[in-house]
Amino acid sequence: MAFAIQFTIDVLSLGGAYALMALGLVIVYGILRLVNFAYGELIMVAGYTMFLASGSGLPWIIMALLAVVMAIVFGILTDYVAFRPVRAKSVTAVLITSFAFSNLLQNAALLFISPRPRNVPLPEIFSQTVTIGGAITPVRNLITIAASIVLLAAVAFLMRKTTLGIAMRAAATNFTMARMLGVPANLIISSAFALSGFLAGVVGILWIGRIGTVVPGVGLEPLLVAFIATVIGGMRSLPGAVVGGFLLALIDTTLNYTLSQDLLKFRDAFTFSLVILILLWRPQGLIKGPASGQRT
Amino acid sequence: MLDISDLSVSYGTIRAVRGISFTVGKGELVSLLGANGAGKSSTIKCIAGALKASGGSITLEGRDITAASPEQVVRAGLATVPETRDVFPDLTVAENLMLGAYIHRRDQAGNRENLDRLHTLFPRLAERSHQPAGTLSGGEQQMLVIARALMSRPTVLLLDEPSLGLAPAIVERIFEMIETLKKSGLTILLVEQNVNQALAVADRAYVMRLGAIVTSGTADEIRATSDLSAHYLGG
Ligand SMILES: Nc1ncnc2c1ncn2[C@@H]1O[C@H](COP(=O)(O)OP(=O)(O)OP(=O)(O)O)[C@@H](O)[C@H]1O
Ligand SMILES: [Mg+2]
Numbered sequence: 001m002a003f004a005i006q007f008t009i010d011v012l013s014l015g016g017a018y019a020l021m022a023l024g025l026v027i028v029y030g031i032l033r034l035v036n037f038a039y040g041e042l043i044m045v046a047g048y049t050m051f052l053a054s055g056s057g058l059p060w061i062i063m064a065l066l067a068v069v070m071a072i073v074f075g076i077l078t079d080y081v082a083f084r085p086v087r088a089k090s091v092t093a094v095l096i097t098s099f100a101f102s103n104l105l106q107n108a109a110l111l112f113i114s115p116r117p118r119n120v121p122l123p124e125i126f127s128q129t130v131t132i133g134g135a136i137t138p139v140r141n142l143i144t145i146a147a148s149i150v151l152l153a154a155v156a157f158l159m160r161k162t163t164l165g166i167a168m169r170a171a172a173t174n175f176t177m178a179r180m181l182g183v184p185a186n187l188i189i190s191s192a193f194a195l196s197g198f199l200a201g202v203v204g205i206l207w208i209g210r211i212g213t214v215v216p217g218v219g220l221e222p223l224l225v226a227f228i229a230t231v232i233g234g235m236r237s238l239p240g241a242v243v244g245g246f247l248l249a250l251i252d253t254t255l256n257y258t259l260s261q262d263l264l265k266f267r268d269a270f271t272f273s274l275v276i277l278i279l280l281w282r283p284q285g286l287i288k289g290p291a292s293g294q295r296t
Numbered sequence: 297m298l299d300i301s302d303l304s305v306s307y308g309t310i311r312a313v314r315g316i317s318f319t320v321g322k323g324e325l326v327s328l329l330g331a332n333g334a335g336k337s338s339t340i341k342c343i344a345g346a347l348k349a350s351g352g353s354i355t356l357e358g359r360d361i362t363a364a365s366p367e368q369v370v371r372a373g374l375a376t377v378p379e380t381r382d383v384f385p386d387l388t389v390a391e392n393l394m395l396g397a398y399i400h401r402r403d404q405a406g407n408r409e410n411l412d413r414l415h416t417l418f419p420r421l422a423e424r425s426h427q428p429a430g431t432l433s434g435g436e437q438q439m440l441v442i443a444r445a446l447m448s449r450p451t452v453l454l455l456d457e458p459s460l461g462l463a464p465a466i467v468e469r470i471f472e473m474i475e476t477l478k479k480s481g482l483t484i485l486l487v488e489q490n491v492n493q494a495l496a497v498a499d500r501a502y503v504m505r506l507g508a509i510v511t512s513g514t515a516d517e518i519r520a521t522s523d524l525s526a527h528y529l530g531g
Contacts, residue, residue, distance in 0.1 A: 174382050181399075181448065183395065
């Protein structure tokens with residue numbers, strides 16, 4: 001019983017984080033049909049904001065808020081620096097500029113801060129544990145689960161009930177038609193990047209809270225996770241990204257528990273093999289996105 | 297109202313529209329006719345701001361909108377129904393209509409009034425309000441895109457082949473609806489392959505061939521032009 005509870009909490013907390021990461025990536029992809037390779041650096045920005053704010057004596061929650069705001073700002077900046085100038089020209093150009101922006105941010109962190117891990121302030125509660133039905137559980141995992149439920153519900157509400165959200169969904173299927181109804185292209189794209197930055201900021205705090213330190217390359221794993229989760233779930237579908245995130249967490253957690261110590265080193269190889277099998281079975285991903293429209 | 301002067305549209309080296317000029321007066325229904333590939337849709341998309349003009353100018357109520365973005369064009373009072381019948385398939389009928397009123401989103405009361413009016417014009421849409429637009433029949437989707445365009449309260453409406461691929465009975469209904477809109481004072485530019493029906497509702501018409509306007513006149517004059525079918529068959 002205790003094992004079942006522990007396993008469930010592990011899957012849900014890892015899955016919640018994966019789902020939020022994937023959602024942040026797919027929100028931009030859905031509208032622009034372009035993967036934002038600088039996405040992982042938004043998580044890095046959140047981490048370093050926490051590090052830089054740690055000496056300020058501000059309450060932790062304010063530092064966390066600041067970190068999220070900076071991730072949003074850098075999300076919007078990604079659009080202005082890497083996407084907007086070349087968006088209309090070619091896909092290849094945008095891929096290169098978003099790689100370049102990612103590199104630029106990482107190198108800025110290397111140069112101005114340090115290549116070595118930096119401590120991120122964490123509240124006491126992040127290192128506490130509670131016992132639920134005999135399973136010793138880090139409170140951090142429960143916070144992650146709660147945060148992902150709240151954020152997934154908030155994103156669902158935004159996308160289904162607000163004019164901006166509905167306009168974003170419309171733009172994801174047919175950008176030109178949405179514009180012909182008066183929906184401003186730049187507003188939609190900036191909103192997508194802002195939302196993406198918001199999710200990256202929150203997930204960044206939760207993610208970095210697991211390790212307690214930030215390094216310039218901290219964003220690589222979340223980017224990879226988000227990418228795989230969206231590929232499994234269906235690149236164009238928001239629910240797909242969430243399903244993909246939880247499925248990937250289920251695979252990872254199961255492997256963590258079942259693989260022997262020797263094999264655990266190769267966990268990612270097992271994960272990727274399973275991902276390949278899923279894609280052979282459903283090349284489009286598990287959930288089909290909205291009817292496809294033109295890239296804009 | 298709408299003045300097109302020496303307009304050209306190119307796709308790379310393909311010159312789809314070659315310096316055409318025409319006007320649509322206030323409250324007029326003007327039809328743009330021509331065979332497949334004549335450049336009608338390219339003209340429409342260019343006026344709507346979805347394609348860049350390679351030459352010439354577009355003026356709406358004295359305002360130059362040649363270089364305007366699609367969102368600026370609709371704000372200037374010109375709504376477009378493209379030939380591809382672009383409903384947002386995952387959004388409900390109500391959500392599609394709500395987006396049609398995007399530029400008036402602060403005027404809730406006005407939108408509700410407009411929606412009621414459109415629901416009486418298209419009762420089918422009221423019944424299907426909460427259904428995803430992708431599940432509507434072709435005819436219903438056409439009505440939805442027209443109603444959605446009208447939600448922006450345009451002064452000029454561009455309709456690109458509203459009868460395309462629809463059963464004769466539905467086509468009949470669509471043309472009745474176009475007449476109703478015309479009576480309400482709306483200025484309409486109608487692209488059609490359905491020459492006879494288009495001329496029956498139009499005040500004037502222009503005939504395009506290979507990117508240029510080859511004939512123009514009142515609906516009666518165009519009907520009397522014997523070589524009209526030649527323009528169609530000859531491409
Ligand atoms: N995206 C495009 N790229 C290249 N050429 C295009 C493109 N769209 C249209 N054309 C070309 O431009 C010309 C005019 O096309 P357009 O769609 O304007 O014709 P149309 O009069 O609307 O025809 P139809 O009655 O079949 O709708 C055609 O020769 C077509 O092949
Ligand atoms: Mg056409």
